[in-house]
Amino acid sequence: MSKSRKGRLSWLKGVLSWLNLSMSNRRLKSSSFKSFVQLFVIGLSLTVVIAACTSTNRDTSLTTSQPNEVELNLVSFSVTGAAYEKIIPKFVEKWQQEHNQKVIFKQSYGGSSSQALLVAQGKEEADVVHLSLALDIQKLERAGLINPDWETEFPNNGIVSQSVVALVTREGNPKNINTWNDLTQAGLTLITPNPTTSGLGRWNFLALWNAAKQGGADEKQTRDFLAKIYKNAPILPESAREATNTFIKAQGDVLLTYESELINDALQGKKPPYVIPDVNFSIDNPVAVVDKNVDRHGTREVAAAFVEYLYSVEAQKEFALLGYRPIASSLWQDQALTKQYPPIKSLATVKDYGGWAKIQKQFFDDNGIFVQILKTIKAA
Incomplete structure (x- = not known):
């Protein structure tokens, strides 16, 4: 407690002592009852003040303490x-x-x-x-x-x-996967996460949709394009990690995943073969x-x-x-750092498609385009 605060409390306590003494010496006659009440109220008020000062000091000591x-x-x-x-x-x-x-x-x-x-x-x-x-x-x-x-x-x-979508192939790329269009070939098995549970699943869907649109496809052609691709995806893992693990277990011919995931694997000596399509989608986290x-x-x-x-x-x-494209412009000047990132010719963003509220309603709601495409595949 500070010296000034100690002094104020000492003075207040002294006043209370005087009041107590005064009251004890007075005879409680009806003529002096009014004076007694006044002294009592003053004493009670000063008691509250002292309690408040003490409480304030206690609370301050608690708030200034910091756990280790x-x-x-x-x-x-x-x-x-x-x-x-x-x-x-x-x-x-x-x-x-x-x-x-x-x-x-x-x-x-x-x-x-x-x-x-x-x-x-x-x-x-x-x-x-x-x-x-x-x-x-x-x-x-x-x-x-x-x-x-x-x-x-x-x-x-x-x-x-930030990242972009990459196409991971088997060693030697036996299915000759180089572009988005190659994912439609018959007999191909694609691994990609479920858009209803995985962020990567949504990004992959948007990248595929954007690739068709950038290629000049209309709405129906774009839906048909994605239907051919998702028909080649017999399972839809819950997350990006589960999709990668599925592919590692020798399931599937091609995996859609984050570029960052693959660069990180390459740094650990795994060096998976992959392609970065030059028409892509900016994955903003x-x-x-x-x-x-x-x-x-x-x-x-x-x-x-x-x-x-x-x-x-x-x-x-x-x-x-570790594979995430720099958001700090100064880091792009470090060629030793950024040489692992292939240039992107056309990079779409969420804003290009009206923002997430519109995207969610259009593509991923219960009756969105993704669900409609799955129904089309099952009905075929």
Whole structure:
């Protein structure tokens, strides 16, 4: 407690002592009853003041204390784990140096839409979410977990990592897969995640739709094109990771996946053969602080600092090294870093198709084009 506060309390206690003495010396006659009541009220008021001062001092001491450790729950889509293995330790070290506090990360990875559902249902109390597409974060916004202005809280409209779609083939490319059109050939088995559960599944669908449109196809021709391709996909795994694991188990002739996944595999010596179509779709992955959870956990400060760190050149370099196309323009000047990224001739974005609200309704709702295409395949 400060000296000035101690002095005020000492003075107040002295006044109370005088009042008590005065009251004890007075005879409680009816003529002096009014004076007694006045003194009593004054004494009671001063007692409240002292209690408030003491309470204020106690509350301040509690709020200024800081635990030695803080837990941060990160929920992300399935293929970002390799990048966070590099990024999280750097942030932990930085925070420890600057705040003398250890950050312990709890991490969860899975299909983007499935992860969003777990957070929305409270089964994963995420402080930070990094999901495959903004649509999944919008689900958390509608659930009241994230503030409506989340896209304005951080740079680049909340987009913290980017990639494109790649076509992975078997060694030697026996099916001669080089373009989107090659996916329609009879007898081919395609592995791609389910768009209803996987962010990658949606991105793959949009890339295929865009490829047909860019080739001059009308609505019916585009639907027929996708029907031929999805007819070659007998199973639709729940997530990008499950799709990759299915392909690794020698199922399928070609896998549609993130370019970032393949570059990361190549860095680990696996070097899978793949093609990056020069007509492609920008896979924009957003990040957000889960407002309701961080306020309940008391982790807003560290959660916001972690998200801001993901935009730093240091963190973005780690993303770029592990296959995510840099969002920091300065990193594109590093040819040694970016030589692994083939140029894209035509790169479509979500905005080109009216934004996620329109895309969801048109393609992925219960009676959207994707479901209609599956019904067409089953009826054939």
